[in-house]
Structure formats: structure tokens, C-alpha cells
Amino acid sequence: MRPLVSERTAHPVLIFWIIAGWVGFFLLPWYGVEDFFTFEWLIDGYPFDTDYAPAAFLIGQGEKLWLAPALLGLLLPLLALGRRRTEPLYAKLLILSGTVGFGWMILQGFTIGIRGWNFDWARAMFGDLGDRQFGMGYGALICASAFLFLLTQGIAARGAINGDVFVLSAIGGVIVIVTAFVFFPIAKMLTAAFITEDGGYSAGVFASKFFDDRLWGLGCLSGGRCGVAWNSLFLAVLVGLITTVLGLIFALVVTRSGFRFKKGLRALTVLPIITPPFVIGLALILLFGLSGSVTVFFADVFGVQPTRWLYGLPGILIAQTLAFTPIAFLVLIGVVEGVSPSMEEAAQTLRASKWQVFKTVSLPLMRPGLANAFLLGFIESMADFGNPLVLGGNYDVLSTEIFFAIVGAQYDQGKAAVLAMVLLFFTLGAFYAQRFWLGKKSYTTVSGKGDSGVHPHMPRALSLPVLAIAMIWAGFTAVVYAMIFYGSVVELWGVNNNLTFKHYVTAFSFRLEEGGIRWSGAAWDSFWTTLKIAAIAAPLTAIVGLITAYLLTRQSFAGKNAFEFGTMLSFAIPGTVIGVSYILAFNVPPIEITGTGIILVVSFIFRNMPVGVRAGIASMSQLDKSLDESSLTLGANSWQTFRRIILPLLRPAILAALVYSFVRAMTAISAVIFLVSAEYDMATSYIIGRVENNDYGLAIAYSTTLIFVMLTVVAVMQLIVGRTEIGRRMTQSRTNV
């Protein structure tokens, strides 16, 4: 006989979170300690020193008395112990304690800040506080989690989602972190756009910044310069179109031609993932810059005066097209392969010629893929920061403009916020336009039944130009990458072309000394930081992504669509916007993490989460739902099912998500550039710094090293994924039966 959960009076999960709450309140330092990962505080005056004291000790010493009401939230659940889950009182107690505790923490966290009261009305009502508080630390964090999960247990006990504690807690957890790290910063940024210089709010400030001629000017139509918003939009549309067309061309070559080196083309897809985006820009400078090899060659042979044509729209366009075409290819290859061959075969038997089949069946069925590829190219171009910085010249775009508004001499948060809003508006607009364009038509062609047909080859009239363009572009890409490597071993480009390893030595030298290795190279600090941050962020990204994917594919609950929108939103938010909003939101309590490694980790998690979610959804929809259901009918609960059935079967997806987020964390720049600090400098921002000092050699050497490090990581992961092939074969044979 199966033990009945609903009649048990011992609840291990409840007990766990009650204890966690008490530990957070009574044992751990309530406020943030200097460095999250060090434990100096243990010997440095803990538990009485007010910097390190747990909440209970603070209150005991008569300080920070506003923390006391949270204690109520910790006492209430004790009454629920020993009761059955089915008792209405059990649910009521937990919901009350969770709401009181969590609500109070938010309320006091936002009203009392680093200068005492945050709001004038609070000061007016309660008088001067004479005290202040800092950002949340271990204790506050654990306490808040405890309240949250007490609340979800209470809601579960009331019978929501069949009383499933795991699912409800997961939903609650994801909602809270997405709210805290996506919606809250964005909202904070929006309000920052209205703040006047003396701290008040005014729509006029926003209007004056928003309608600035630098933003929307149309001077370029009459020979002058256009506003940055138009510049960005024009560039992004161009890049989106070109990368989509080129991506489609490559996808067609791989799936529908007799071309023999398809594997080589597929390898292209790895490139953008492992290349820091601005590296392409550097390589272009080496080729086409004032002293670039091609420029010099033409100057010598034809006597053409070298120009700075590269700096501006042409340069950024070429660099971004090079960088993002493989992304479009990656999207389109799946779609082009996904068009069911039997549809094309059916069209052929209906007397359509190859060209007609392509035009009337294949191409329309690829529409969602084309829209997706365009959207990706558009967003990536909008968000790209490195290439415009390196190649922009006088062609200003939003992302660089935002950067200079924040870090430059002007230091104008409001302006940065307004610019970021425009950027966000464009990307979200594109996001919606895509949905609108695709409409409600169904493009599903995979019927689930075995499809034994083969894709027809392209009509000859199409295949020749397609192959030619693909070859030229692939060749160009190869040259660009060769330049990157070559540039790293040249003494001083264009001036002294001797081969040397000097840049590598400057960056990565080390000495063997007594007591170990001394990392004397200039790049080591940022290199190790990058590795550390990426290694911490990757598993967290994978976990959050997969749990979200599980909720989206396997559970149904009220508000699921809004939930999905929220989690996918950060996909449409450019990194630059994330960067700006994070520094605006997280340099003051209650979440005070600017300048720490945590803010980098957090930004990576939410930048890369949508990819983890997508990967998880893709592979989870391959898993027959009856597997979960049979596990449930065999007596496992949803957590046990998740851990013992779904996770083991998702190993390839988990690894892919891990690799992707690790590598992305190493190559990202747009958000990172705002969030790094002296202590936590990342490889990419270090390289950009070198570029700004015209130290190209070192920058390129460092970039090359990064590319090789990441190639190694990807290769090792591929090996591991390759070994789990058995798992994949089995799932396939299962779906065949």
C-alpha cells in the first residue's frame, strides 16, 4: 500500500525551509559582506560586529529594529508542524507566514536604504531614521528564499497544481528571480530616464533627452549626419537582411546540393560562438585599415591613396555580417532540414518543376526560420558593442552612445536610460513584428511519422550563384580568421612585419619560483577571473534554463503564457541595455552587487538563459510525455521524476547548455563592459581596453588565445556528448515502437 502524502504529519521539505529561515535569521550575517566568496567575517568580530552580525544579534543589540517583524514569518510555520497537509489551517499558516515574511523584506528593503529612508513620505511620517542599511547578505538571502518557499508550500497545500510542491516552488523561484533580475532593472532604468539633476521626477527631462536631435536627426538625407537611432536601425535592418540571405544560402548548400565539403561548412557554425564579437572588427582593420595589407597592396599596385573608408557604416556592416551570418545559418539549417521531404516530393509528383517546388513549397515553409534568422541578426546587430567601438568612426550607434553616456565625461544616467529605452523599443518591436508576420499559420511539417524521402537538389539556375556566393563568403571568412592568427604574431602591424611571440609573452608569461608559479603576464588576472565567472555562471544558467523549460513543456498553470514571455524577454533585451539597467538597479540596497563578481554571474545567467530554455524545450519535446506519466503512476513525485527520468535523458541538452553558457560568458562584451570593476576585469573588456590604447598586437594575441581555449572546451564537450550517444539511440528506438 502506498503511503499517503496527504495524511502524513511530518513534512521534510517544510522542516528544511523552516530551519533554513532560522539559520538565515539567527546565524548568518544579515547584510552583504565585502566579497561573497570569502569567509573572513567568521573571525572578524562575528557575531557582534554590526557589519557581520546576523539579524537576531542586530535586534538584540537594539539596532535595525525594523527587521524584527520578519520574525513573525519564522514563528508562524512552527504551528503548521504536526498538522496534516489537508487541514485548511496548514495552508493558511504557510501562506500567511510566507506573505508576511517576504512582503516585509521587500517593503523594508526598498524603504530603508543607504541614506536612511528612501522616500520623503516615509521620513515625513516616521521622522528621521538616524540609521541606514546595506545590501542583502547571506542571511537575508536565505531568509527570503525560506519565506518564498514557505509561501509556495502553502499555495500547494491549498491544492494548486494538484498540490505539487516541487512544481510550485520552481514556478515561484523562477518568477522571483526573473522579476528581480530582468523586470526590476528594466523598470528601474525606465524611471531613471525621468530623473532630473536634483533628484526629482520630470517628464520634461525625459522629453528633452528623448527628442534630442542627436537621437532622431535626419541630417544625412541632406548630406549631414543622422541621429544615432536611425543609424542603429538602418544598420540592424541591413545586417538582419544580409545575414539571413547568406545564412539561407549556406543552409541550401549544405542540405540541397551535391557539395562535398558540407562538414567544413557546418564547422562554420561554431565560429561565432567561440569568437569574441569585436575580433572580426580587429581583423578587418588589419586587412582594410589605413595600414591594412589589402589597402597597402592596392596603394602599391594601383597608386590609390589609402582612405579611411572602412571606419563607419561599411566597416561595421562587414564585421557584423561576418560575425552573425553563422548564427543565421545555425537557425536556418534546422528549418531547411525540417521541411518535410514528402511535401516537396508531393509537389514534384503534382508536376511542379524543381524551381516551382522551391518557390511554392520549400521557401514558404521556411518562413518562420527566415523570420527568426532576421530577428536574431537584427537584435545581435543592435546589441553589438565591440565592432562599432572598434570600427565606428563617425557612425555612432545606440550601443556605443549608451556606453559613452555612462562611462564618459558626461556621466548622464538619464541619457543612457533614454537611449537604452529606444534600443529596447526597437528590439521588442522587431520581436512583435516577427510574431505578427508569422501570424497564426501553422508551419509544422514534422508529422512524427517516419519520413523516408530525400530533399531534392536546388534547381541549377539557383544552385550555381548560391554555390558561388557561399564559396566566396567562406573564403573571405577563412582569410579573416587567418588574419586574426597572423596578426597576433606580427611585431607591429604595417610598420614592422617581423614575426614574434612577444605579444603572447607580454600577456601570458609566467615564471617558476619558489613556492609555485608566478603568473607575471598582463592578461592572467582577467583570464582567471573570466574562467572563474564563466565556470560559476554556466551550471547556474543550465539549471535555471532547464527548470524553466521543464515548467513550460511539462506543466500547465494559469499565466503560463505570461511566464513564457517573461523568461524569453531577456532574449530580446540587448546586452547593452542589461548592462545599463544592472548598474542603475544594483548599486543600491536591497540588492547591492555592483562591482562584485556576482553581478557578472547574474548578468550571464539572464543573458544566456533563453538559450538554455530553448535547448531544454527542444529536447524535452522529444521525450514522450508518457515517460513522466508512467513515473508518476509508479509512485514517484514530480521532483523524483525530474531527477531520475528527465535529467538523465537530457544529458546531451544539459551539456550543450553548459558549453554554450560557458563560452558565451567568455566572449560576451556588451553587458560586461558596464559591469566590470578593477577587481573583476573580464578578458573581453581588458582586450577592448588594449584596443582603445592602440595596442592591437596584445589584443589580437589575447583574442586568439581565447578562441583556442574555447575551441578546446567545445571539443572536449563534444567528446563527452559523443559518449552519451547510447542514450540518444535508445530514445529514438523508443519513439519508433
Added chain:
Amino acid sequence: MSINSKAAPVRFRNVTKVYGTDVVAVDNIDMEIEAGKLVTLLGPSGCGKTTTLRMIAGLEMATKGSIHIGDRDVTLLPATDRDVSMVFQSYALFPHMTVMENVSYGLGFSGFDKSETRDRAAQGLDLVGLKEYEDRLPSELSGGQQQRVAVARALVLEPQVLLFDEPLSNLDAKLRRQVREEIREIQQNLGLTVVYVTHDQEEALAVSDEIVVMRNAGIAQIGSPRDLYDAPADRFVADFIGEANIIPCQITSIDGDMALIDVDGFPHTLPARGMTVGSASLAVRPTRLMLNAQTGMNMRVRKATYVGSRMEYTLKAGFGEVFAVSENVDAPLQVDAQITVGLDKNGPVLLPEDHG
């Protein structure tokens, strides 16, 4: 120690299941499934039979009404907490676990210690004749063997109710007969309560103690296989269980339990089933039409098809076409032949007019 049965009855009271806001999958059904019986839910696709099964399992929650298993109200209990196990159409064997691990999976959550889990799992495998396969992966078994593993996995938990969701649909025709006999044998030997979903009426007739015929989210008829076949309640059931020719007729007089009817000018006597004088329909199985009878309706042979063991005929009568079969393959009727078709003494039943 051996695998026992904790068979319990299942009771549905006014159960309704609505998906979203207005898709009614199951509409206000009442039924009683006795302990130790094998009951089949039968019906065309979309009739709500699988939803009904999943509500017993706890994979779907009833929108209205109550469900009892044994003497416990399980309406609000999720699948994990119900003492029910299920054999899925796709078997849903965990591909990353061996046969043994699959069969032990549920025992691990039921409070058995390691050695007992092992013993019980081994016994379950023994019961389905797969003792030697315990270290294989599901992908290394044939379809029929996978099916038996799925049965063993469900059986070892000694559930109050064992559910089968179209368990034979992935097997080839020959294996189907064998496996369904095995399932029936195990069910009878252990005295299990089994609820079985299928859309194959022959399968339902072969395995069931009782059949629940479903139509449009409701129950069309409940009865033993014989009842349903010989005395269908209406046209839908008559047509769904075995083929039936529905022939319009007139009840000319009632004499006690018997009715005298007129079919296309031919008189016939059969049980009245409570009907009164007037128009009615007559359901006749293709085997119950007597070809070349002494007296009967005049028909013309439209099509004659030889299918090996018998002849199949489409006959044209005054009221329309009927379908008949004949064991006589040696001297088949010729197309366009005019014949006299009589009705068997047993078999044809009266149906109320205009139903279904």
C-alpha cells in the same frame, strides 16, 4: 512471497472533464467497476475513453463529480498518491534503465527495502516470462517483450487498479492475440481490477468481463460482451460492436414479449424489447443474413469479394444496400444474380428508430 492482488472497485459519480473553458471531454458519467473484473472502455477516437482512464490514474483531474477507488475518495489526489498503475500505449519504459531497474522503479517509492524490491521485481519478471532479460536495456528487447516489461512494472506494485491504455496497438496482428490472452490470464489468476482502453471492438469482446461503450464524451451502453453484441441498445452500439446492417422496418403487432415485423414486405418474429407498434430499425449482423433462403427479401448481388475464408457480398435491396458474408466459397453467387435473403432466427434485434 508472491504477487497478490489488492483489487478494489472504482466508482464514478457524475464525473465531468472540461479542457480549457468549453471542450467537454467527458460529460457527466456514472459507472461502477467491480473489484477483480476486467472492464474495457471502448469507443471511436475522441469519445473520452482515454480521458476517463487518465482520470482514474490521476493524470487528469475531474472538473466535476467524484471518483472513488475502494472506499477512498481520490478525486483530488494526484497520480503519485493513488494506488493505481498504468501500462502505456508506448510502454513508456525508461530508456536509460535496465529491465530490472525499470521494474524496480516504483517499488523504490513504496517503502520496500533493497532485497525485497529485488525479489518482487524478479517475481514480476518471472510472471511475464522475462526472467533472463533483467540486465537488458529496453532498446534491446522486441516490441512484445517491452510490452511485458511494462506489464510487470505495473503489476509488482500490487495496485488496487491496473490500467491499460491501448496496450496492443503497437504490436503486429499475430502477437496481439497472444498478448491479450496473456493479459487476461494474469488478470484472472491474480484477480486484478483492470480498466482497459481500446478502440478495437474484437479485442474488447475477447478480453472483457464488461464493456463500457463510449460516444461523444458519454456512455452509450454498459454490458457484457454478449449483451452488447446480441442486444445493442442503439444503432451506434450495434454498428460499433461488430458490423451491423441497419434495416428500416415496421412493427405490425406485439404479442407478449414478441413482435411481428415487416421488413421490405417480408414478415419476421423477434423479441419486442419493449417497443410498440410503428416504425423501427432492425440490426442484422452480416452473418445472420441467410442467402438463398426459401422465403425472404428480394435482393440483387452488387459486389462479390473473395477474402479467403469466406465470401463478402454487397446486396442491393429495395431499402438500400446490405452487407453479408457467407462461408460458402466453393460456389459463390454471381454479380447481378437475383436472390432471396432470409433472416436468421436468432441474432437480428429491434432498435428504436432515429437513435444515433
